[in-house]
Each structure stands twice: as structure tokens, then as C-alpha cells.
Amino acid sequence: MSVTEIAGRLAGVDAGAPIRQSSLWQDAWRRYLRNRGAVAAGVVFLLILAWCVVAPIVSPHDPNRIAFSDAYQGPSWSHPFGTDQFGRDLFTRAALGGRISIGIGFGATLAILGVGVVYGAISGFVGGKLDNALMRFLDALYGLPYLPFAILALAIIGTVNFWTMVVALSIASWFITARVVRGQIITLKENDYVRAARAVGVRWYAVLGRHLLPNTLGVLVITIFLELPGVILGEAFLSFLGLGINPPDASWGSMAQDGRDAYRAHPHIIVIPSLAIATLVLCANFIADGLRDALDPRTKET
Amino acid sequence: MPLLEVADLRTHFFTRAGVVQAVDGVDLTVEKGKTLGIVGESGCGKSVTALSIMRLLPTPPARIVSGSIRFDGRELTTLSERELEDVRGREIAMVFQDPMTALNPTLTIGTQIVEVLQRHLGLDHGAARRRAAELLDEVGIPRARERLDDYPHRFSGGMRQRVVIAIAIACEPRLLIADEPTTALDVTVQAQVLDLLDDLRREREMAIVLITHNMGVVAESADDVAVMYAGQIVEHAPAHELFASPEHPYTEALLAALPDLDDPAARERRLAAIPGRPPDLIDPPPACRFAARCPYAGCGDGCALEPPVLRELRPQHRVRTTHPASERTTVPA
Numbered sequence: 001m002s003v004t005e006i007a008g009r010l011a012g013v014d015a016g017a018p019i020r021q022s023s024l025w026q027d028a029w030r031r032y033l034r035n036r037g038a039v040a041a042g043v044v045f046l047l048i049l050a051w052c053v054v055a056p057i058v059s060p061h062d063p064n065r066i067a068f069s070d071a072y073q074g075p076s077w078s079h080p081f082g083t084d085q086f087g088r089d090l091f092t093r094a095a096l097g098g099r100i101s102i103g104i105g106f107g108a109t110l111a112i113l114g115v116g117v118v119y120g121a122i123s124g125f126v127g128g129k130l131d132n133a134l135m136r137f138l139d140a141l142y143g144l145p146y147l148p149f150a151i152l153a154l155a156i157i158g159t160v161n162f163w164t165m166v167v168a169l170s171i172a173s174w175f176i177t178a179r180v181v182r183g184q185i186i187t188l189k190e191n192d193y194v195r196a197a198r199a200v201g202v203r204w205y206a207v208l209g210r211h212l213l214p215n216t217l218g219v220l221v222i223t224i225f226l227e228l229p230g231v232i233l234g235e236a237f238l239s240f241l242g243l244g245i246n247p248p249d250a251s252w253g254s255m256a257q258d259g260r261d262a263y264r265a266h267p268h269i270i271v272i273p274s275l276a277i278a279t280l281v282l283c284a285n286f287i288a289d290g291l292r293d294a295l296d297p298r299t300k301e302t
Numbered sequence: 303m304p305l306l307e308v309a310d311l312r313t314h315f316f317t318r319a320g321v322v323q324a325v326d327g328v329d330l331t332v333e334k335g336k337t338l339g340i341v342g343e344s345g346c347g348k349s350v351t352a353l354s355i356m357r358l359l360p361t362p363p364a365r366i367v368s369g370s371i372r373f374d375g376r377e378l379t380t381l382s383e384r385e386l387e388d389v390r391g392r393e394i395a396m397v398f399q400d401p402m403t404a405l406n407p408t409l410t411i412g413t414q415i416v417e418v419l420q421r422h423l424g425l426d427h428g429a430a431r432r433r434a435a436e437l438l439d440e441v442g443i444p445r446a447r448e449r450l451d452d453y454p455h456r457f458s459g460g461m462r463q464r465v466v467i468a469i470a471i472a473c474e475p476r477l478l479i480a481d482e483p484t485t486a487l488d489v490t491v492q493a494q495v496l497d498l499l500d501d502l503r504r505e506r507e508m509a510i511v512l513i514t515h516n517m518g519v520v521a522e523s524a525d526d527v528a529v530m531y532a533g534q535i536v537e538h539a540p541a542h543e544l545f546a547s548p549e550h551p552y553t554e555a556l557l558a559a560l561p562d563l564d565d566p567a568a569r570e571r572r573l574a575a576i577p578g579r580p581p582d583l584i585d586p587p588p589a590c591r592f593a594a595r596c597p598y599a600g601c602g603d604g605c606a607l608e609p610p611v612l613r614e615l616r617p618q619h620r621v622r623t624t625h626p627a628s629e630r631t632t633v634p635a
Binding site: 201 | 360362388391392403404405407469473
């Protein structure tokens with residue numbers, strides 16, 4: 001094998017092919033694809049999403065139709081996941097529950113990201129006394145227990161629906177994101193190119209928006225998949241306790257609650273939503289891991 | 303009237319360990335279209351001086367405690383951040399030491415040049431891109447138009463420094479501060495970059511402050527030279543005069559430390575060095591800061607008791623010492 005061929009193999013491109021220009025994101029994508037676990041997790045994640053979107057549309061069963069004659073059926077061809085104590089089709093219902101669980105999960109994660117980025121970016125960029133004040137305030141909030149605070153928030157708001165769940169689950173969980181973003185901004189701020197941009201008179205908001213925030217995107221993408229499992233588990237926990245989504249709407253947490261009474265005789269009712277939660281959380285963790293290795297190859301060079 | 307006049311500038315860093323008097327008495331004059339070289343060893347305050355003029359030091363911990371910086375008759379020390387943003391890049395621009403880090407790796411170089419052009423000159427995007435290509439061409443980057451859409455990592459160190467220079471001169475500033483612009487480059491590339499800066503200076507009648515620790519660089523490109531030691535200017539003179547007849551003992555020692563490859567006898571000797579170390583700038587000596595390393599200290603002229611002032615020995619030749627070479631009656635102790 002010639003030197004160029006070896007170099008080509010190492011670079012993951014065909015030897016002899018002209019060296020193509022590739023952006024940071026293309027490079028990261030290539031590294032991600034080489035991580036089999038992360039790719040598998042990504043595929044399963046997308047399959048679950050597809051199932052949640054498609055199943056309720058094509059299903060012949062009405063997910064909210066109560067028919068006691070069909071209650072407690074095990075998995076079969078007409079009901080792949082069986083039915084619950086009201087005779088509702090679990091295949092369709094779990095997909096609908098997934099829409100709500102994942103929807104709340106992404107909604108709350110984006111809320112966390114939004115608040116965290118604004119708070120962290122201001123704190124890190126302005127620095128000095130303001131930074132100190134904002135961080136000490138965060139230290140005080142840090143002691144707040146996440147789930148009791150979510151329950152409290154729901155109690156104060158008074159109504160439980162999709163949006164209040166998003167608020168309740170994000171209100172006490174944006175602290176870490178704010179800190180991560182602040183740290184990133186402070187590190188990036190010390191770069192010569194930031195000083196160079198200021199040396200030619202680039203306005204502060206352009207420095208922040210064009211030179212600092214875009215460079216935190218990698219970290220933010222990772223943060224999405226790091227925060228998602230916690231929020232989805234939180235939602236499931238609240239719904240399992242009966243504090244979350246109200247019937248007849250379903251989330252995976254409330255479906256697990258439905259299966260609690262008959263878990264010995266008919267375990268599939270509690271197992272299916274629980275399995276869905278576990279799979280999704282596992283996938284999100286694997287994806288976050290893969291993204292981190294792909295976007296910051298120095299942390300793990302194989 | 304000189305383009306830039308810095309008088310008795312003092313920039314201190316207020317740290318937990320104490321007040322670091324990084325710049326403590328800097329007087330500079332830069333004439334229109336001329337190059338002023340600032341030389342001195344590491345940590346003597348060259349870069350802090352440059353960043354003070356640009357007002358780019360983080361405050362806190364840094365603060366300009368006294369002195370004035372007059373640019374074209376306008377006092378810079380009292381300008382607001384907003385006013386400074388209009389001066390930077392438009393009137394005064396800066397080139398940094400390491401071209402590998404002075405460009406944003408996530409933006410194409412076209413974007414980075416266009417950003418400055420749009421910011422100060424208000425060009426529309428198309429016009430700014432055309433101008434950006436012209437600028438790249440001017441600083442000697444081949445196939446300038448195609449390379450606008452390349453990211454910085456596609457350029458070599460020397461080419462990147464050319465891009466950095468293109469960004470700095472984009473809005474035709476009247477003063478360019480170059481902080482060790484060649485230190486991170488290969489020797490052959492160094493000469494090219496210095497030539498480029500000199501060409502640009504002549505074509506645009508732009509003044510340059512060239513910061514370096516390399517006497518050879520100064521000899522080659524500076525019209526005037528300021529020698530810094532421990533946060534102070536110790537000698538300020540036209541380049542030819544400084545090299546022909548240095549007055550300050552520190553300048554003499556620096557010049558004596560230059561290796562001379564043409565002299566066969568010198569090739570056999572050890573290289574000359576200046577004994578001792580520069581003083582701690584948190585607690586500098588009360589009088590002359592060079593006293594501890596000066597061969598003429600302790601000759602009985604009281605230089606270690608009374609801080610010497612920067613005085614005009616001859617027209618345009620200022621020096622901060624009690625015993626300049628031309629007034630010396632004593633021999634080294």
C-alpha cells in the first residue's frame with residue numbers, strides 16, 4: 001500500500017480522490033457514523049418517533065374507545081401490544097402517549113436551552129459584578145430539588161396540560177445548561193479571534209452573536225440529548241403519580257400507572273410504556289455520547 | 303502634530319497578589335506614515351501598551367490609572383466603549399501575534415473581511431465581497447476571489463497572517479499596531495510579511511507601531527525606535543541613531559547581545575548576556591528600574607536613589623538614565 005493510500009484510508013477517503021473541502025459539521029457527521037452504538041441508537045430513536053407519528057393515523061383502533069369485552073388481551077395480530085383494562089389498543093395508545101411524552105420532553109428541553117443560553121451568555125459575556133451576582137443567584141437556585149419544585153409549580157399554575165407540564169419540568173432544570181453556556185462563553189471570549197474582532201470595531205452584539213454563540217452550537221446539540229432523558233423521566237414520574245397528563249389523554253407515565261393494579265396478572269400493560277421510556281432514554285444517552293465524541297474528537301481519539 | 307502621542311501612560315493590573323505596574327510611564331510619538339518599533343524583552347509591557355492604546359484590556363483587572371493617549375488630537379482615554387468601537391478598525395487597527403488563533407475557525411475568511419467592511423464603510427454585501435477579494439489580492443493571496451469561501455484552516459501560517467493584515471487594513475486605518483506579527487512565522491515568511499507591511503505603509507501613508515523583541519526586525523523596518531524596560535520607555539530615538547549611538551545602558555547591552563556571525567573572533571566567544579532578571583512589577587525598585595543590572599550603577603551619581611526621568615538628550619533622542627553614554631565620565635564598576 002502506498003503512502004497516499006494509507007493516508008487516504010486514515011482520512012477515511014478514497015486514495016487518489018481529490019481532497020474535498022469539508023465543514024466542521026460534515027466532519028462531525030462522518031465521525032458520528034463511525035460510532036456504531038450511536039448510529040443504532042439514532043435509528044431506534046427515529047423508529048420510535050416514526051411509530052408515534054404514524055401509528056395513530058393508520059391504526060384501525062380508536063385509542064380512547066372503551067370496550068370491556070376486549071379488556072386485558074395479550075399481544076395478538078390485531079393488537080400487537082395487547083389491550084388494557086378498558087379494552088383500549090395499546091399499540092395505538094402507546095404511540096399517542098409517546099407523542100405527548102416526547103413532545104413534552106423536547107418542549108421542556110428547548111425551554112431549558114432557551115433560558116440557559118440567554119442567562120449563561122449574558123453572565124459570561126458581561127462578566128464582572130453582573131456575572132458574580134447571576135452566578136450566586138444560580139447557586140441559591142441550585143439547591144432546589146427538581147421534582148418537588150415541578151410539582152409545586154404545577155400546583156401554583158393550577159391546571160395541567162401540555163404547556164404547563166413543559167413549564168413545570170423546565171423551571172428548575174436550566175441551571176446546568178446556563179452554567180455550561182457561561183463556561184463556554186468565558187473560554188471562547190479569551191480567544192484571539194474575539195479580541196481581533198473587537199480590535200477592528202465589531203460591535204459587542206455582533207461579537208456575541210457571530211463569534212461566540214455559533215461556537216457553542218456543538219455543546220448545545222449535545223445538551224439537548226443530555227437533558228432530554230431527565231425531562232422525559234420527570235414527566236413519566238409525575239404522570240405515574242397522577243400529577244401529570246389527565247385521562248383520557250395518555251403519556252407513557254400515565255399508561256404505566258394504568259397497568260399498576262394488574263401488574264401480576266397482566267404485566268404487559270405496565271411493561272410496554274416502561275420499556276418505551278427506557279428505550280428512548282437509553283437511545284438519547286447513546287446519541288449524546290456519540291455527538292460528544294463526534295463534535296469534540298480530542299476527548300476520545302481512537 | 304504627530305499622529306499618535308502617548309504621554310506618561312500608566313496601566314496597572316489590580317490582582318489578588320497586588321498591583322502589577324505593567325505599564326508605568328510610557329511616552330511615545332508616532333509620526334504620520336512612519337514606523338515606530340517598540341522593543342523590549344518578554345513581560346516588559348509592550349503588548350499591554352498596545353492593548354491600552356486600543357483600549358482592549360479587560361477591566362477589571364486592568365485599568366489605565368493615568369496618562370493620555372492622543373490620536374490625531376483626540377483623547378482616547380476618555381472615549382466611551384461605543385465611540386471606541388468606531389475608532390477601532392476605522393482609525394486604528396491591530397494585527398496580533400499568532401495568525402493561527404486570530405481568525406475565527408468557524409467562519410470563512412470572506413465572511414470575516416466582509417464583516418469589517420460592512421461595519422465601518424456600510425457597503426452592501428456584493429460590494430463588500432468585491433472589495434474583500436481586492437484586499438486579499440493586495441496582501442498577496444493568489445486566486446483571491448475563489449479563496450473567499452475557504453475556512454482559515456485551509457491557509458498556511460504566513461497566508462493567514464496576510465488575511466489578518468487584510469482584515470486590519472480593510473477600512474484604511476491611519477495607524478496599524480502590529481504586536482509581534484512575525485514571531486509565530488518561519489524566518490523566510492517573516493521577511494515577506496515585514497515587506498508587505500512596509501509596502502502597505504508606503505502606499506497608504508499608514509503609520510505602523512511594530513512591537514517586537516527582535517532587534518533585526520526593528521533595524522530593518524522602523525523609522526523610530528522605543529526601547530522598553532520593566533514597564534517604562536528607557537530610550538526613544540530615530541532608528542539609525544539608536545543603532546549608531548545608543549545612550550541607555552540597557553540599549554547598549556541589548557545591542558551587545560546580538561550575535562555577530564561576520565566576526566571570526568566573536569564566533570569563538572560565548573554570546574553576551576545581560577546579568578540578572580527584570581524586576582518584579584508588583585514591587586518595582588523605587589528609583590531606576592535597571593539599577594540592579596546596570597554596570598554603571600553604584601558609581602556615586604545617585605541613580606539608585608532618585609528615579610531618572612525621560613529627558614531629551616538631543617532633538618528626537620530621549621533617554622531615561624542618569625548616565626547616558628555621551629555624558630559618562632565613569633567606567634563600569
